[in-house]
Amino acid sequence: MERRRLEAQRQLEIIKRGTVEIIREEELLEKIERSLQDERPLRVKQGFDPSAPDIHLGHTIGLRKLRQFQDLGHQVVLIVGDYTGMVGDPSGRSQTRPQLSHKEVVENAQTYLDQFFKVVDRERTEVHYNGEWFSKMSFEEVMKLAAKYTVARILERDDFSTRYAQGNPISIHELFYPLMQGYDSVAIRADVEIGATEQKFNLLVGRDLQRDYGQESQVAITLPVLVGLDGKMRMSKSLGNYVGIAEEPAEMFGKLMSIPDELIHPYFQLLLPLSPEELSEIEGQLKDPQQNPMKLKKRLAFELVSLYHSQDEAQEAQEAFERVFQKRKLPEEIPVFQLKWDEPTIWIVRLLTLTGLLSSGGEARRMIKSGGIYLNGRRIDDIDLEVPLEGELLLKVGKRRFLKVVKG
């Protein structure tokens, strides 16, 4: 008995780490205790919005938390929001999302799962589509669900109220999103749901609905939102300030090296499994003016690439980075483009667009004018340049795009 209590306490401590809020902590402790007593794992829910199938580092905060639950013996229940996807989560959105076809949802779900299981244990995961229950709902049941919440409460939400205040359109079906997500918790009898802080409202709706449907309410756990590479906005694919966990090692490494210094510590803290001691050591080094933060950034990049790829690949990525950007040498591997061209020479602007390096002649002209184009190591300043097509040509666009061109 006493032993169980201690074990529950221990689990709670682990789960608590890195969270912003647990609503409510006492309930969680009680649930864990009961779970130990009945030998029934907690059902920890996570939803997935199929309009955004790629997992980036921002998502891994939640995924790592799920993994922790699994390591403590609990069950993850992933919900593919094929029906909610038809609505589109209004959280953090200023606009209505486009609706997806069923085919797109299924394809995206597959992509998502492949990445999801890089962090989360497949064995302890149950996957459901919320169409399983929503497609069977009668209109009467939909009305019953809709009757459980009031417009004022839904509009309390920051994103709705902001949109409303700014005079932006909100469609009626969007108001259903929180209800649908909440109902998912009813359908799968969730004990816990986790989400980023912006998900708090949706998580709380789940609690209310479960109670209304005669179930015990889930515990809502919120986690910090990761700031993106720009250092300002939340990490998101649509803002282009993200690092996908499926990205190539070199790409991942490079992107991480470009983060502003202020993000070094939060990234270590939120993305890597480090002990509090290690973290405070890193903090100390960051404050020390003798230390170049770049070193820590390299370590961060190295460890993250190791985590999602391998140590060897991280090592390679680091060497490639140092070579290309710090020593300004050529990368070891440069993609080769087979150019089909019959004339003995080719106009530089045409060359740049035909190889796909730049999308239009106008862009190529501009790039040349601003000094961003190198041919065989020499900067080009002549827009009318005719390039003789002999052997191998080496093109460089900006700092990081290289291409070898051969006649083919």
Added chain:
RNA sequence: GGGGAGGUUCCCGAGCGGUCAAAGGGAGCAGACUGUAAAUCUGCCGGCGCAGCCUUCGGAGGUUCGAAUCCUCCCCUCCCCA
């Protein structure tokens, strides 16, 4: 249903008959400086072998020598009233 305000280039937003490929800001790209950091400064930011031409200002027509700007119809959004 009645009344009012709007829809402009990736986003915000000015323009309200020619001088408009369309101010300004943001994002983005390139250059300088660097630690591929931030900050800063500079340039670019529809297409075209580009001192010229072509396609853009919700959609379709029309008026005019000339329309993002005026007129008609349609679509969409917001606000007030019912």
